[in-house]
Amino acid sequence: MRASRTRGVIPVASCLTVKGAEDVLNKQYAFELSLRTETMYFIADSEKEKEDWIYSLGRSIVQHSRSVTDSEIVDYDSKR
Template identity: 80%
Template sequence: MAASLWRAVMGTGAASTNTTDSSGGGVEFWRAPERVGWLTKQGEYIKTWRRRWFVLKQGRLFWFKESTVTRASVPRGVIPVASCLTVKGAEDVLNRPYAFELSTPRETMYFIADTEKEKEEWINSIGRSIVQHSRSVTDAEVVDYDSRPGDK
């Protein structure tokens, strides 16, 4: 399902030579990310575990094969965190230390950090991003109850 999320965020059109539009959805993932680091991620179709470099920026969690991320890098995938419902520890589910899960309405993705501290930092960073980016949708819908019709 991560591939379907990728298509939803990136569009299904042909890739262009502009890496900002074709692979980052307008996010400069190579510059000043909110969080970066290695995580082991379970594959979408073949359920093998692979070590990937993750970059969290502007409400999107990108992953790459290499930790050297430049303007020319093409993400292997991306998760729009605003579509995520929860991020929480999953050691009991996977029976592995430092495991956590990220769930959307359609799927649950599993990750393994290298330490307990890194796991907690990823959960906190992703959780903060979920709240921040899901809130931005409702900010436009906020009603100002202090102003009454006729108050000018």
């Protein structure tokens, strides 16, 4: 694995989808992360690393969307 440095932070709240993008970039192990305002492309070092990123990011997106949905549920029977 190559040494790396942090280049920034992407808030999961702005993420919509993550999927493979080898055909888009014509590069092996490429994947894309779609945000509300842009699409970002990444290239992993192996197929396993690419799949791990897609799985982890996808899971984070789903977990965040569920937490937002749960917090938006209104209990119309409760009286304030």
